[in-house]
Amino acid sequence: MGDADIALRHLARRHPEDLVRALVPEGPIEVLGWLDSQVTNLERRLDKALRLRVGGEPRVLHVEFCFALRGDVPDRIFEYLGFLFAALRLEAPGEPVPPIESVAVVLSGRRRRLPNAGKRRIAWPGRPFSGARFRIDAVYQRTVSELRARGSVLWLVFAPLARNATAAALREVVAEIHASARTAEERAELYTALLVMATIDPWRHNLLKELIMMVEDEEEGLLRRTPIIGEMIIEAERRGEERGERRGEERGERRGEERGERRGEERGEERGEEKAIAALLGRLFARRIGRRPTAEEERSIVERARAIGPGEVEDALLDLEAEALVRWLAEPIRPS
Structure with missing residues (x-):
């Protein structure tokens, strides 16, 4: 997924609480941090998993950003969970591995509603289910209002993907990012992710050029100086x-x-x-x-x-x- 994956992983690492708040409805939730580098011997990108406490109990949340819900996504999630489970066992031998949940955040795809969940079945036909199940968050099928209701600048960058995105709505998003970002560097990163999302354009809104002008107007050349x-x-x-x-x-x-x-x-x-x-x-x-x-x-x-x-x-x-x-x-x- 290239630049979109890098931009989103980078922002997610900066805003883990905002990511979790929207994806984990249970509570109370304590974010303990991303899996650290000592568990990356088996799979280098294990930093897509967050350690949590949900209701006082240890949990792990795995987030997979997907350009589209292609046929290989369930395979990738199943494979990743195997690496993750093995790494967690190696990290704390003899200790129980915390329950793990996966969420696929999907950026583009068909117009018809995607299901809320997916699975990768590996059992023999006719046998009880064996494999992996995961939740699906099709952000591109949401509205701008739904994304803004998640309450953080992290989810604002997905606004160009929304099915009802308009120039007027994105102008409000740009202003909100300008007001909410803590530093000029963070604003530049958020605007960069916003532009990258606009290049995906799943609904053919064709708002990239207008969005660039909005950011430039709001920031007086911030992106040009980057x-x-x-x-x-x-x-x-x-x-x-x-x-x-x-x-x-x-x-x-x-x-x-x-x-x-x-x-x-x-x-x-x-x-x-x-x-x-x-x-x-x-x-x-x-x-x-x-x-x-x-x-x-x-x-x-x-x-x-x-x-x-x-x-x-x-x-x-x-x-x-x-x-x-x-x-x-x-x-x-x-x-x-």
Whole structure:
């Protein structure tokens, strides 16, 4: 899922209480934190699971952000739960493993309502159920009001996915993020995630360009001053101008133009999404190392994200010590 997964995992790590408040209706709830690095030997991305106490009892919540509820999602969740269960056993030998629940947060897909739950059955036909069950939170099928009612800036970034998203509604969301974010850096991260969600556009609202202008108006150039994100905005604006010129010049060839325009938009969106990935990973690098990546390091981050996946690069940025991270970026890329 690339840049969307990175943006959402990053924000979720910053706002775990807000994530849990919407996904766990029971209470009282105490958030103990994300699973730490000592349980990542079996599966490097176990940081998608949160330790909780619900009604005083230990629980684990696994959250999977999914671009769509494709056929491999139940397989991935089942596989992940196996790694998670084994890691928790290794962490506390002889102790009971806390109950685990999985939630798939789905960002796009069919118009018809998705079910509230899914499962991966592994039992023989006709035998009692054996496998994994998980809840489904299809955020793209919710309304802007429903997302705002969850009461945090974390869920506001999903507003461009809402089935009733409009320019007017998103303008209110942008203003709410501006008022609620604690720092300029947090606002930039929230706005970046908001723009990434707008590129998914499951309902074809086509609000990305308007959303960029809203953010720029509200923040007086904040995103343009953010390295690489500013380039993404300029690229989006350039594509819009080029499309307008082509429509004026080629009105007589409407069908061919529309096909070419779609292909151009897809290629442009891919370039913009790649820049968003580089920006998010670059900020993570800066937090770990204490400085912005050099041009060569930034190039290595992007190339590695393309070769082995942005999630793997993010894991390396979180797991490796400073000197080891710099050495890793300087090494030749070995595709996995």
